[in-house]
Amino acid sequence: MPNKKNPDARATEDRILDAAHNVFVERGVAAARTQEIADAAGVNKALLHYYYRTKEKLADAVFLRVAVTLFPRLMGALGSDLPLRDKLRATIETQSKALAAAPFLPGYVLCEMRSNSDRLSKLLSEAVPLEEMRTTVFGKLQTQLDEEHAAGRLRPTSAQELVVALISMVLFPHAGAHMLEAAVGLDDAARQRLSAWRRAELADFLLRGFAPDAP
């Protein structure tokens, strides 16, 4: 609630959050310095304390905002009522667009969850109904996969298996960008070509992969 001293206090809190987001995503929370965040937000360190109490709580706020955006987006696409192929294409398309806008988010989420999985997953599960969404989404998807199997178009396939394959191929080239650049020379241009390929081909690629042997 703005007061007379600053009619736009909300904006400050948000500027801090945005600044923290940028610094945390770039450096990782552990290596990030609160001073750098304050500078980026154009405020004093003391204000971070005023709004967020501690660096950890600030990190939680940043993480939560990201996760609460990304997770439902993924689940929404996977849980739609589209037929299987369209659903895969839609999911890949949403993810690709999100990645084009923020290519480093997956790496950030991955790295932070790696060292703080307990705290962060608890945090996330308090904000969104993780379990419920998973059960309904995966339930529906599994039914589709079973139908495709019955129709002879897929081998027996678990929804989890398919989703992990999809996520791996979509996120890893970005999450592991630096690693892949060193290991296989995957530069920016190549990554963009790969992204274009995924949007056009990945759904069918996966369906071929899970298709039964030709008789």
Added chain:
Amino acid sequence: MPNKKNPDARATEDRILDAAHNVFVERGVAAARTQEIADAAGVNKALLHYYYRTKEKLADAVFLRVAVTLFPRLMGALGSDLPLRDKLRATIETQSKALAAAPFLPGYVLCEMRSNSDRLSKLLSEAVPLEEMRTTVFGKLQTQLDEEHAAGRLRPTSAQELVVALISMVLFPHAGAHMLEAAVGLDDAARQRLSAWRRAELADFLLRGFAPDAP
């Protein structure tokens, strides 16, 4: 070279390196505390300085030992003279075995390279002939892919594309273990099932994926 004070000085240096390895892999370098490393090695903090001067140099030593082990292992399998399908299977098999022994290494490498890619990739490229290995390995692989294409068994496929797909599907379930656990409920048991599936099926899965459309 051991002296009379400690006939086994080399062992101390190695114990420190191993302890640092464990702590760095678990916490990430930025969040790791030298005290914890010293404790784990059963020595005093001062000895870390004696052998490695700074925490950063110690981190470099740990990273380098890991990277120098993993990278040639991958390239060795990919650069062998086996026919395509066997080569893929062999690569997957080596990687799977390495992952079974050290499931968290990919996440460690990924996260460290994420915030220190310049320093670390320079370090790595001074220790192993990155470029050369890549060119020969990818050259040979590309030839194989071209032959398969000419024989009508594959669509036009770039070696990089194939290798990135392979690495993504093998490493991501481990590197992003915590993230995937939260997002899709992938627990230890499921991860093991997935690993078994990869060893048995992934090579053929990829080959089907890159196969041409049925006529």
Added chain:
DNA sequence: GTCTATACGGCGATAGAC
């Protein structure tokens, strides 16, 4: 080579004025 003890610096947190 290994230890004890300490110096040094920086970061997160906070008090208090405005």
Added chain:
DNA sequence: GTCTATCGCCGTATAGAC
């Protein structure tokens, strides 16, 4: 709500004895 100033801790680095 925002700032200046400062505290207190903790981690790294180092000196020096053995």
